[in-house]
Amino acid sequence: MAIWLSEAEVRAVLPLGDLIGTMEEALRAFSAGRVRQPVRTVIEAGAEGGFFGSMPAYAETSAVMGAKLVTVFHGNAERGMPTHQATVVLLDAENGALLAVMDGRYITEVRTAAVSAVAVRALAADGAKTLGMVGSGVQAGSHLQALRLVRSFADVRCWSPTEARLARFVEAHPEVRAAESAEAAVRGADVVLVATASATPVVRNQWVKDGACVVAVGACRPYQRELDPELVARARLVVDSRAAALKESGDVVMAMAEGYFGAEHIAAELGELGARGRGAEDEVVVFKSLGLAVEDIAAASLAYARAKAMGRGVELA
Secondary structure: OOEEEOHHHHHHHOOHHHHHHHHHHHHHHHHOOOEEOOOOEEEEEOOOOEEEEEEEEEEOOOOEEEEEEEEEOOOHHHHOOOOEEEEEEEEEOOOOOEEEEEEOHHHHHHHHHHHHHHHHHHHOOOOOOEEEEEOOOHHHHHHHHHHOOOOOOOEEEEEOOOHHHHHHHHHHOOOEEEOOOHHHHHOOOOEEEEOOOOOOOOEOHHHOOOOOEEEEOOOOOOOOOOEOHHHHHHOEEEEOOHHHHHHHOHHHHHHHHOOOOOHHHEEEEHHHOOOOOOOOOOOOEEEEOOOOHHHHHHHHHHHHHHHHHHOOOEEOO
16 A cells, blocks of 8 residues: 655654765666666746756666656745645556655755765865855755764854845854855855855855865756856866756856856766765865756655654555
């Protein structure tokens, strides 16, 4: 009998820390060609620039397959609702039968942070001590938790264009200090996290020090970008998916159209790298994360297996 897992149920069986290894395996399978998935299909929806995306995936090494249906409505913030919402459908890979339907909002949140942790573990300097964050929303909180599992930060600073949200974030996370500007958050940071809904660059090239690792997880449409194109051109560029980056990422697509670099500037997919994928000490690395369906399905598979073992979830008639 198929089951339904609410967000509360998913949270109960899927701690963020447990996902880092699962995401690393999923990324390696994807880059090795053992995953079948198209680039996310997206249609515009709503009157406020929202969109609806469909993300199916099948992994050859998995007993399950499935799809995530995701919506992004930025106007929801004013309604007291999540801007990103999602549902994951999990299917038996041997016979196509429905196994589970589960809330995907939390899965999206934590798998994104877990993938960033994989990237920071591989690409950030071993002695990274300073984390600069731009953005103070849901992803900022999950990333703070995930990145501290792979690096010990002595200094964490954050800036957000929304002053009230930044104040709440700092209050909830006493180890974080508020920065007076995006530049103040970024300058001198060993690791820079950019998690915003901005459609225009919020991090300038000259702010980023040599040797820094920049993780950009917002701007997932070809007409949006978070990073100065000069920074992307200067850096060694690592992505989760070449195909997706060349279609979906404004940080890549727009910079290419402006002549900063060509498709060959993408140095690697994260899943192609080993545990340590960093080069020279003074090398700037940008990891552009768009989010892959296989990440969602791998996370949902883990949640389903644990829920079944623990007798959790509601059976679907």
